[in-house]
Amino acid sequence: MNTETARQCLTDLGYSPEKAARLAELVEANRLAEAKQQLRCLRCDLMEDLHTCQRRVDQLDWLIRETDRANTAK
Numbered sequence: 001m002n003t004e005t006a007r008q009c010l011t012d013l014g015y016s017p018e019k020a021a022r023l024a025e026l027v028e029a030n031r032l033a034e035a036k037q038q039l040r041c042l043r044c045d046l047m048e049d050l051h052t053c054q055r056r057v058d059q060l061d062w063l064i065r066e067t068d069r070a071n072t073a074k
Contacts, residue, residue: 003024006023007020007023010023010042013046023035023038026038
C-alpha cells in the first residue's frame with residue numbers, strides 16, 4: 001500500500017492529518033494488523049454517521065407523508 005495515497009485518502013475522509021500520518025506510520029512499520037483495526041474503527045464511525053442520517057431522513061419522510069395526508073383530508 002502506498003502510504004502517501006493512504007494518508008491522502010484518510011484526510012479526504014475527514015481523518016485529521018495527525019491521525020492519517022499515524023496510520024501511515026503503522027503501515028510503514030509493517031504493523032498492518034494495527035492499521036487495519038484503526039481502519040475498521042473509522043468504518044464503524046462512518047457507518048454510525050450514515051445510520052444517524054438515515055434516521056433523520058426517515059423522520060423527514062414521515063413528516064412529508066403526514067403533510068400530504070393532512071392536505072388531502074381538507
